[in-house]
Amino acid sequence: MAQYLTAEGIKKLKEELEYLKTVETKKIVALLKYAASFGDLKENAGYDDAKDRQAFLVRKIKELEAVINDAIICEKNCEAVVQIGSEILILFGEEKEKFHVVAPAESDILKNKLSYQSPLGQKLIGLAANDEIDFESAGKKIKVKILEIH
Secondary structure, three states: OOEEEOHHHHHHHHHHHHHHHHHHHHHHHHHHHHHHOOOOOOOOHHHHHHHHHHHHHHHHHHHHHHHHHHEEEOOOOOOOEOOOOOEEEEEEOOEEEEEEEEOHHHOEHHHOEEEOOOHHHHHHOOOEOOOEEEEEEOOEEEEEEEEEEO
16 A cells, blocks of 8 residues: 655655665574574574564564565655645644644654644644644644645
8 A cells, every 4th residue: 555755754654675685684583593502493592582583673674674675755846835745834722833744654753753643733734824724632623724835
């Protein structure tokens, strides 16, 4: 299934994939060798654990490859409206906050990376500077105004 990502997001996923394929794969191979050196593999908990880690790593690599292969890179085509890749300054109630609108796979609210599929992200997509919306958060209605779009 296609996923929309920013160029920065696809770059980070590719770096993570490369790391998993090189560094982490070597670690798992070494762990398997070490665990196998203890003998009987049928009753070797260390070997079973290493095999589980290997299976998890293989799944993670396949997932990342699928996301990367199916990714649609979104570059913002104008600064007139909020879209994937936009950096926005909003008035959220009484507080000014900056957000970078990104794909769900890139979102990190602690770093102010807001998914376009989040409840707030969905309401902001397509709006222009000075547009206002009512947003409900924790049972309270909050006025949100877009101050700047970059």
